Amino acid sequence: MEDGKYGKLVNFVHSLIKQSYCETENLRFIDATCGNGFDTLFLCKVAGQNGHVTSFDIQEQAIARTKDLLNSNMEYVNYELIHDSHEYIGKYINHNIDAAVFNLGYLPYSDKTVTTNGETTIRAMQNMLPLLKKDGRIFITTYITHDTGEEMKDISFYLRSLDKTEYNVLHINLINKENTPPELFIIEKNA
């Protein structure tokens, strides 16, 4: 089996994206939180030479780590790294998006007090949804550990309010695990 286990939600997201998009040309992806660069690298590989990935992070360190990872693993440049908050996506993107990934929380191996938060994450989603293509998807992996679940609760509340004819919203979690495992939300645009 080539894909990682579904029990690790980040792998699960990658499997879903690979299945849905690997044969498609001219893909436009967003990594809303590039962190150590693993999601950005994955998206760049799926996008291929005709595609493009735009990645955001508020930490210089995250941008630097992502740049290093891409420099050593990509043979072409099909990405742009933006050192800014994802809520300002509208300043940088004027094209439609096939899919976006939010992997929330803090940057591993770094300052754990710098984290995503419900207010700016929701603003980013609100600014991103109009750019999402029909059938486009946003994958949001959320954690409880960085803020005792506040951000996850806010996101869940916001996503429940999305127009049911315009969007399908899924909520996936591991129901037999202790120690507060991550939870995944997926927004799919119908029209």
Ligand SMILES: C[S@@+](CC[C@H](N)C(=O)[O-])C[C@H]1O[C@@H](n2cnc3c(N)ncnc32)[C@H](O)[C@@H]1O
């Ligand atoms: C769990 S890490 C991301 C992991 C990453 N996707 C990877 O593959 O390594 C979360 C990241 O979100 C970033 N972050 C926090 N608030 C942000 C914001 N408002 N806009 C963009 N990035 C943000 C943090 O700096 C951190 O690097």
